[in-house]
Amino acid sequence: MATMKDVAQLAGVSTATVSRALMNPEKVSPSTRKRVEDAVLESGYSPNSLARNLRRNESKTIVAIVPDISDPYFSEIIRGIEDAAVEHGYLVLLGDSSHQSHRESSFVNLVFTKQADGILLLGTDLPFNASKAEQKNFPPMVMACEYDPELELPTVHIDNLTSAFEIVNYLTQMGHNKIAEISGPGTAALVNFRHQGYMQALRRAGINMTPIYQVSGDFTFKSGATAMNKLLNMSEPPTAVFCHNDMMAIGAIQEAKRLGFRVPQDVSVVGFDDIVFSQYCDPPLTTVSQPRYEIGRQAMLMMLEVLRGHDVRAGSRLLETRLIVRDSVSAPRLV
Structure with missing residues (x-):
């Protein structure tokens, strides 16, 4: 069995440096870390990391709870989490909650039993019931993707209201005044923010809100198609549709075409997220x-x-969004 001394000799560093590179990789230079990693692979050295981390009362593992791992929206977020974790010597355990609280609770137990050090939430639902006063007793927890003002947690997210306003405002500038909205489920905080952005853009353009133009889905392709079917079978269908995510928008486009409508000539469609x-x-x-x-x-x-x-x-660490203009929008047809 190779020893730490063997690794040190191969890497041309001291055993203390090897230990530092393996236990606290952020404390050594990238070049030194790579030499040590290469030497570990070459020698076949297998440090007893579990025992070491237990002594330090840490597992070097983070649990990321994903509401729906099949949703392509989360793929790039998970990749960003993984890359940052690996750079700092951490492993990421993905937990697909499938929106089921009992599954989320089992992931949280990994932290309470010291099998994981913290939780990254990729949705707004807390994996356990807690009052606002009890939030100070949470295990280490960070929210990604969504900002919920009711939860006093460190958060990384975007400005959903302003982003929704900008894309709906783009539709009004293109000449649309019959703009429908296919929203996500009302339980998600971002849905409320995106709806507010939609409403503000209509008000700015002097357009009266039409209640029947507001249809809800559940962020899936199918729900977007179902909602679009309802909108386009109205006696006075909208000329443009703002969807709260790309999956519903793509479903809506396919349904419009199935019904014989041309996109964007007969109905313009916009989404949110920019999935691949x-x-x-x-x-x-x-x-x-x-x-x-x-x-x-x-x-x-x-x-x-x-x-x-x-x-x-x-609270929040706010990141910027961009409006991506492609071919699903045109000026409304003159009738």
């Missing part, structure tokens, strides 16, 4: 691009600050 499919659907989707990789990366870095005992301000 949005640029390859027909037509390519106009949407709001979220910096999803950076959301994940910053959430993991914020978690490391929390674990090091730094005073991380509860």
Whole structure:
């Protein structure tokens, strides 16, 4: 069995440096860390990391709770989390809660039993019931993706209200005044913010809100198609539709085409998120691009600050979005 001394000789460093590189990789230079890692692989050295981490009362593992791991929105966020974690010697355990509280609770137990050091929440639902006063007793926890003002947690997110306003305002500037909204489920905080942005854009353009133009879905392709079917079968259908995410927008486009409508000539469609499919659907989707990789990366870095005992301000670390204009929008047809 190779020893730490063997690794040190291969890497040309001291055993203390090897120990530091393996236990606290952020405290050595990238070049030294790589030499040590290469020497570990070459020698076949296998440090007893579990025993070492138990002595330090840490597992070097983070649990990321994902509401729906099949949703492509989360893929880049998870990649950002993983990259930042690996850079600092951490492992990430993905927990697909499938929106089920009993599954979330089992992931939280990993922290309470010291099998994980902290929790990254990629949705707004807390994995356990707690009053506001009890939040100070939470295990290390950071929210990514969504900001909930009711939870005093460190958060990395975007300005959903302003981003929604900008894309709906773009529709009004293109000449649309019959703009429908396919929203997500009302239980999600971001849905309320995106709806407010939609309403503000209509008010700014002097457009009266039409209640029947507001239809809800559940962020899936199917729900977008179902909602679009309802909108386009109205006696006076909308000329443009703002969808709260790209998956519903893509479903809506496919349903419009199935019903014989042309996109964007007969109805314009916009989404939100800029998932990879949005640029390859027909037509390519106009949407709001979220910096999803950076959301994940910053959430993991914020978690490391929390674990090091730094005073991380509860609330938010706000990242910028971009309006991506593609081919799913045109001026409304003159009738």
